[in-house]
Amino acid sequence: xxxxxxxxxxxxxxxxxxxxxxxxxxxxxxxxxxxxxxxxxxxxxxxxxxxxxxxxxxxxxxxxxxxxxxxxxxxxxxxxxxxxxxxxxxxxxxxxxxxxxxxxxxxxxxxxxxxxxxxxxxxxxxxxxxxxxxxxxxxxxxxxxxxxxxxxxxxxxxxxxxxxxxxxxxxxxxxxxxxxxxxxxxxxxxxxxxxxxxxxxxxxxxxxxxxxxxxxxxxxxxxxxxxxxxx
Amino acid sequence: xxxxxxxxxxxxxxxxxxxxxxxxxxxxxxxxxxxxxxxxxxxxxxxxxxxxxxxxxxxxxxxxxxxxxxxxxxxxxxxxxxxxxxxxxxxxxxxxxxxxxxxxxxxxxxxxxxxxxxxxxxxxxxxxxxxxxxxxxxxxxxxxxxxxxxxxxxxxxxxxxxxxxxxxxxxxxxxxxxxxxxxxxxxxxxxxxxxxxxxxxxxxxxxxxxxxxxxxxxxxxxxxxxxxxxxxxxxxxxxxxxxxxxxxxxxxxxxxxxxxxxxxxxxxxxxxxxxxxxxxxxxxxxxxxxxxxxxxxxxxxxxxxxxxxxxxxxxxxxxxxxxxxxxxxxxxxxxxxxxxx
Numbered sequence: 145x146x147x148x149x150x151x152x153x154x155x156x157x158x159x160x161x162x163x164x165x166x167x168x169x170x171x172x173x174x175x176x177x178x179x180x181x182x183x184x185x186x187x188x189x190x191x192x193x194x195x196x197x198x199x200x201x202x203x204x205x206x207x208x209x210x211x212x213x214x215x216x217x218x219x220x221x222x223x224x225x226x227x228x229x230x231x232x233x234x235x236x237x238x239x240x241x242x243x244x245x246x247x248x249x250x251x252x253x254x255x256x257x258x259x260x261x262x263x264x265x266x267x268x269x270x271x272x273x274x275x276x277x278x279x280x281x282x283x284x285x286x287x288x289x290x291x292x293x294x295x296x297x298x299x300x301x302x303x304x305x306x307x308x309x310x311x312x313x314x315x316x317x318x319x320x321x322x323x324x325x326x327x328x329x330x331x332x333x334x335x336x337x338x339x340x341x342x343x344x345x346x347x348x349x350x351x352x353x354x355x356x357x358x359x360x361x362x363x364x365x366x367x368x369x370x371x372x373x374x375x
Numbered sequence: 376x377x378x379x380x381x382x383x384x385x386x387x388x389x390x391x392x393x394x395x396x397x398x399x400x401x402x403x404x405x406x407x408x409x410x411x412x413x414x415x416x417x418x419x420x421x422x423x424x425x426x427x428x429x430x431x432x433x434x435x436x437x438x439x440x441x442x443x444x445x446x447x448x449x450x451x452x453x454x455x456x457x458x459x460x461x462x463x464x465x466x467x468x469x470x471x472x473x474x475x476x477x478x479x480x481x482x483x484x485x486x487x488x489x490x491x492x493x494x495x496x497x498x499x500x501x502x503x504x505x506x507x508x509x510x511x512x513x514x515x516x517x518x519x520x521x522x523x524x525x526x527x528x529x530x531x532x533x534x535x536x537x538x539x540x541x542x543x544x545x546x547x548x549x550x551x552x553x554x555x556x557x558x559x560x561x562x563x564x565x566x567x568x569x570x571x572x573x574x575x576x577x578x579x580x581x582x583x584x585x586x587x588x589x590x591x592x593x594x595x596x597x598x599x600x601x602x603x604x605x606x607x608x609x610x611x612x613x614x615x616x617x618x619x620x621x622x623x624x625x626x627x628x629x630x631x632x633x634x635x636x637x638x639x640x641x642x643x644x645x646x647x648x649x650x651x652x653x654x655x656x657x658x659x660x661x662x663x664x665x666x667x668x669x670x671x672x673x674x675x676x677x678x679x680x681x682x683x684x685x686x687x688x689x690x691x692x693x694x695x696x697x698x699x700x701x702x703x704x705x706x707x708x709x710x711x712x713x714x715x716x
Contacts, residue, residue, distance in 0.1 A: 264421075264500030265549035272504055273518045273545045279504040281624060282497040311625065355626060 168245065169328065172208065172237040172252075174227050175372055176201050176334040183336060185230055191337060193296060198336065200290040201229040202276060203365070204256050204269070206317075208239060210247035218245050224256055226269040226276060246326045254366045255286030255317030261310035283310050283354065286317055287365050289336070293345055301349055307362045309354025316358050318366035331372040338368040403428060405485060407562045408571065411598055414485035416499060416557060423554050426537040429713070431555030433533065434548065436712050439523050440503075441513035443469050448506070448552075451478040454710045457641035458482065458559060464652030468512035475616050477652035480645045482561045482638050482704075486599050492634045492650045493621050494605060500553040517545055524548065561640045561704035567598075569698070576698065582688075583695025590682050591692075594636045594675065600699065605633035606675045609668035613651055620650070631673050643700045657696060661689040 176183040178198065179191065189196045205227055208220035218241045228234045256270070261283050265272070276285045287307040294300045309316040324330050342364040351357050402422040405414075434440065438447040446469050451460040458481035460466045466478040476492050490496035496505055506512040507520060524530040524543045531541040538547045566584075568574035576584060587595075596602040605621040612618070612632065621630035634650045648654045654663065661684060668674070668681040684692065704710075 262497045264498040265546045265553070267544055267546040271545055272501065272549075273516075273521065277501075277504070279508040279517070281495040281505075282501050314626070 168241050168243045170210075170239045170241060171329045172205070172239060172250065173329065173331045174205070174235045174237075174334055174369075175331060176229050176235075176336055178336045180337075183229060191340065195294040196291060196340065198229075198289065198291040200288055201334075201336070203227050203254060203287040204276065204284065205237060206253045206256055206260070208237070208250065208252040210241070210245060211249040211251060212247050217247055218242075222268075223260060223266075224269050226274060248323065248326070250322045250324055250330055252320055253317050254320055254369070255308065255362065256284040256310070257317055258310040258315065260284075278306075278308070278353070281353070283308055287362060289339070289365075301345065303343075303345060303349040304352060305343075305350075305361055306352045307358045307365065309358050311354065314354045314356065314359050316354065316362040318362050320366050320369055322369075322371050324371055333370050333372040334365075335368040335370060339365050342368075401425070403558070405558060405560050407560055408567065408598070410570075411562070412486065415488050416485040418485075421550070423557060424537070426533075427551045427554045428558055429555075430533045430537045431551035431553065432710075432713050433530075434552050435555050439527065440507055440515065440520055441469050442515040442519075445469060446513050448503070449712070451506075451512075452481050454707070454712075455644070455705055457645040457705065459645045461644070461646060464647050466512075468506075468509070469514045472511040472514070474509070474511040475618055476650050477647060479635075479637060480641065481556060481559050482640050483599055484559055485557045486603070488603055489605075489635060493624050494635055495624050499556060500549045502556075503549055503552045521545060521548065559704075559710065561701040562598075563703045564640065564701040565698040566695075567701070570598075577694065579691050579694040580698050581695075583691035583693070584698075586684070586688050586692050587695050590677075590684070593677050595639050600639040601636045604636060605630065606636050607632040607671065607673040608634070608649075608664075609670070609674050609678050609681075610649060610651075610653070610663070611669040613653070616651055618651065629673060632671060633673060639696060640699045641701055641705060643697050644705060657693050658689065661692060665689065 178189045178196070183198060183201065185199060185201070186197055189198075203226075204224050206224040208222075208225075209216055210218040220239050225237045226234060227237070260266070260270070270284070272279070276288060277283070278285060285306045285308045287305065289305045289307075290303065292300055292302045307316055322330065322332065343361065348357065351361060401424070403425050404418070405423070435448045435452075438444050438450070440447060451466045451468075452458040453460070460478040464477060465473055465475060467473045479492060484490075484499055487499070488497075490499060490502045491505065496502045504517060507515055507517055521543050524534075530543060534543050534547060535541045537551055540547065565574055565576075565580075569576050594602050594604075594606050594608075607620075610632075619631050621633040621635075622628070624630075642648075642657070646655055646657075648657070648660050654660045664678070664682045665684045666681055668678050670679070
C-alpha cells in the first residue's frame with residue numbers, strides 16, 4: 145500500500161509540474177478576409193467586377209513550431225488542427241508551451257504530411273468523417289474552398305477546390321514561415337481575395353483530386369496567409 | 376491480518392475482475408510459416424484483440440453499413456469463395472448498381488501495402504471508407520453509419536468491450552473491421568504442406584510448379600503469390616469501362632493500364648478472373664497469357680511476345696494452381712458469418 149501511495153504522489157507531482165511547465169498559452173488565429181473585411185460565409189462580395197460568395201473555407205494546419213534565430217525551440221504535440229470558417233472556435237488555435245520559450249518565427253504546414261496520410265484510421269481533427277478525407281482514394285483534403293461567382297451578365301458558376309495530395313510528385317502540403325515577435329497572440333490573415341485572384345475561374349472551376357493544378361493552388365493559398373498584427 | 380484482508384478485498388475483487396477482462400481480451404497473434412516475410416501491418420504497434428476481431432466480424436457481415444441496409448462487405452467478399460464475388464464479372468452494390476471492377480479476393484492482407492486494383496487505398500484501416508461511401512457499392516455516408524451503429528441495441532456494448540468507449544467513432548469502427556480482415560491468413564494449402572515436407576506434389580503438379588517458377592513467379596511471387604506491385608498484364612482495354620488502373624491514382628503515364636498483381640491463393644474458387652472479371656476459367660486465363668497478350672508501352676517486360684505455353688504445360692500449370700486451395704481457410708468457422716451474435 146505504501147508503494148501505491150508513493151507512486152500516486154510521484155504521478156501527482158509529475159502532473160502538477162508538467163502543468164507549470166506549460167503555463168504559457170500562445171494563440172494562433174486565422175482570419176479569412178475578402179475585400180479587406182472578415183469573411184462571412186454566404187455573403188456576397190464584389191470582386192473584379194463579379195459577385196462572389198464563399199460557402200466553405202476549411203483547411204488543416206499542422207506541425208506548428210516556434211524558432212528562435214533559426215533554431216527550433218518548440219513543436220506543437222497536436223498532430224493537426226482543422227480550421228473551419230463555419231466554426232469560429234476552430235480558427236483560434238491555442239498552443240501551450242513552457243514559459244521560458246522565446247521565439248522569433250512561427251512555422252507550420254498548411255495541410256497534412258505524407259506520413260500522417262499513410263497512418264491508417266485517425267481521430268480528432270483527422271477523423272475521416274470531417275469531410276476532409278477522400279474516401280475513394282486515401283488522403284486528406286488539405287484545403288477546401290467552395291463558392292460561386294456571378295458575373296455581370298448574371299451567369300452563375302460554382303467553384304470547388306479540394307486541394308491535397310501526399311504522393312510525389314504531387315505533395316500538396318505547404319510550409320509557411322512567419323517572422324513574428326515573441327507574442328502570445330499571432331493573428332494571421334488568410335487573404336481569399338488574393339487566392340481567388342490567382343485562379344482563372346473561366347478555365348478551372350473545379351480541382352477535386354491530387355494533381356499538378358492542386359499543387360499550384362495549394363501554393364497560392366499558403367501565399368495568401370500573412371501576419372495581420374505586428375505587435 | 377484478517378482485518379487488512381477485509382480492507383483490501385474490494386480492491387482484490389476489482390483487480391481480478393479487470394484481470395479476467397484483460398484475459399478475455401488478450402492479444403491475438405496471427406499464425407503463418409516462419410519462412411514468410413514480415414507482415415507490412417505493424418502488429419507490435421496495434422496488437423489484435425479478440426473483442427475487436429469479433430466486433431469487426433459482426434460489422435463485416437452486417438448490411439447496416441449500406442444506405443439501404445441490404446449490402447454488407449460479405450455481399451461481394453464471401454468467405455467460402457476466397458472472399459470474393461463469384462459469378463459476377465463486375466461486382467454490384469445497392470439498388471442493383473454496378474461498379475467497374477471485379478471484387479478482389481481478401482487474403483493475407485497483413486502483407487499488403489496497397490489495397491484495391493489500383494492501389495487507391497494506402498492502409499487497411501481506411502480501406503472500408505471506399506466501399507461504404509461509393510455510390511455503386513454501399514452508397515452511405517460514414518457519419519450516417521456511425522449514427523445507425525450508435526442507435527443499434529447491440530453495437531454500443533460491443534464497442535465498450537472492444538475499445539472501452541460506447542461512443543462509436545469512425546476510428547474504432549475502422550480499426551475493428553481491419554482487425555477482423557487481418558486474420559484472413561491462408562497458409563495451409565497443399566502447396567504449403569509440400570513446402571513444409573508434409574505432403575507431395577503429383578507428377579503433373581510438380582511439372583506445373585516448375586513452369587510456374589520459370590514463367591509466372593516474377594509477378595506472382597511466392598509465398599504470397601503476388602509481388603505487391605502494379606503490372607500491365609497485356610489485357611486490351613475494355614472500351615466500355617476505359618479503366619486505366621493505377622494511372623487514375625498517380626497520373627503517371629508509366630502507370631497506365633497497370634493493376635495490382637492479385638494473389639493466386641485459392642484461385643480455384645475466385646473466378647471470374649482479372650480486374651474486370653473478363654475470364655471465366657483458368658483455361659481462358661492461360662490462353663490469354665500464351666497467345667492473347669496485347670502489346671503496349673507499359674506491358675510487363677516478362678510478357679512481351681506472350682508466354683507460349685503448350686497445351687500440356689497449361690494443364691500442368693492448372694494442376695499446380697489447384698494446390699493453392701486452402702480449405703482450412705475457406706471453411707474456417709471463425710471467418711464465417713457470426714451465427715451466435
